Amino acid sequence: MSNHLSIIRTGSALGMAALLSGCGLTGLTEGSGHVTLRLVAADYGDSDANSSKKYWGELVDAYEKDHPDVTVDVSVYSWNDVDAKVKAMVDAGSPPDMAQIGAYSDYAAADQLYKADELLSVTVQADFVRQLAEAGKVRSIQYGMPFASSTRLLFYNKTLFAEAGLTPPTTWAELAQDARVLKDKGVKYPYALPLGPEEAQAEAMQWLLSGGGGYTPQTLSSYSIDSPENIDTFGWLKDKLVDKGLTGPVAPGKLNRAAAFAAFTAGEVGMLNGHPSLMKAAQQKGVKFGMVPMPGRSEPGKIAMGVADWMMAFRKNGHAKQIGDFLDFVYSDENVLDFSREYDLLPATASASQVMSTTKEDADLKPFLEELPLSETYPVGRTSWAQVSALIKKQIGQAVAPGGDPATVLGDLQTAAGKADIAAGD
Structure with a gap:
């Protein structure tokens, strides 16, 4: 050198x-x-x-x-x-x-x-x-x-799944059912949902895509953060996972990706979305895991999140x-x-x-x-994306917080994104 x-x-x-x-x-x-x-x-x-x-x-x-x-x-x-x-x-x-x-x-x-x-x-x-x-x-x-x-896949702890007699989920309903069983078995984080400020835009996007939505429409002409599909997705997350206590002891809006990954490698997480680097970290800690495509509403998700x-x-x-x-x-x-x-x-x-x-x-x-x-x-070709991403990281966890309203939170983000878009000339 x-x-x-x-x-x-x-x-x-x-x-x-x-x-x-x-x-x-x-x-x-x-x-x-x-x-x-x-x-x-x-x-x-x-x-x-x-x-x-x-x-x-x-x-x-x-x-x-x-x-x-x-x-x-x-x-x-x-x-x-x-x-x-x-x-x-x-x-x-x-x-x-x-x-x-x-x-x-x-x-x-x-x-x-x-x-x-x-x-x-x-x-x-x-x-x-x-x-x-x-x-x-x-x-x-x-x-x-x-x-x-x-890209992202759904990681699951094979040991915890075997002890609970579970198979990896292919739909949202199966994911919620598995999370309920894992909670009853005493698993700390049945499904880890990191919507904290470190990388909330990633976890949110994976769920939005699996629900048939996303941050932008196919035309890329604008943002579509508060689309009906996106509001329904966050409504499901709040009602079926968070409010039922299936996402662990840390509020999703305060749980960062790094902490969720660390909990998975410690054997405390049943399921979470992960990228390739999580494989090595889990292997080093001796955690036996499997990986499947992100579940969708009624079948496995058809679109994965890429970075x-x-x-x-x-x-x-x-x-x-x-x-x-x-x-x-x-x-x-x-x-x-x-x-x-x-x-x-x-x-x-x-x-x-x-x-x-x-x-x-x-x-x-x-x-x-x-x-x-x-x-x-991510819509990285939009010059407003850096600002919009920062807003999502800061605010989207509130959509599933106690008393939170997904339509209101996503609507506020959509309004801010539209203003950022106009200012950036996108």
């Missing part, structure tokens, strides 16, 4: 100061025609041993070996900090050449990003999973390049040719598979997905891969 990369990717305050004070320094020649590219990336690891710094370091070393005229400086930050770091750099007039973060649409709406087809080869751009490529578009133009993805993180490239510094060539390398099957396998994530490309769906070492991820073509992502 090059010394220069090792220093940059520490993410220290000194390194950040150097980046912010470096306006106009990107691309300084280290010889005739030499170009330096800056990439800011999120850290998917949970320790120094598996930090994304290692992945990017090895990838950049391999690329620079065959491209001596290009240096790629990578700074890796935690998910708690990386979006704010990029925003600070952009606000300071010194955006990175590339950023791998959680949202892209506000930068695209401000005309600060390259279009994907200005950078990538036709082969690479065409290889993105279709749903993810569509989610990367603002006003029908792709700016966001999906980097990693995930993607994004790569984007800023126009200000130029270097479109060099950025495109580097990203073509980033999206090669070898590199995409290495990243996906390291962090139990789904590939953003169809070719890597095909490889993972047929190899024994990736068998654990196959159920999630099967859900990906059936998935729907």
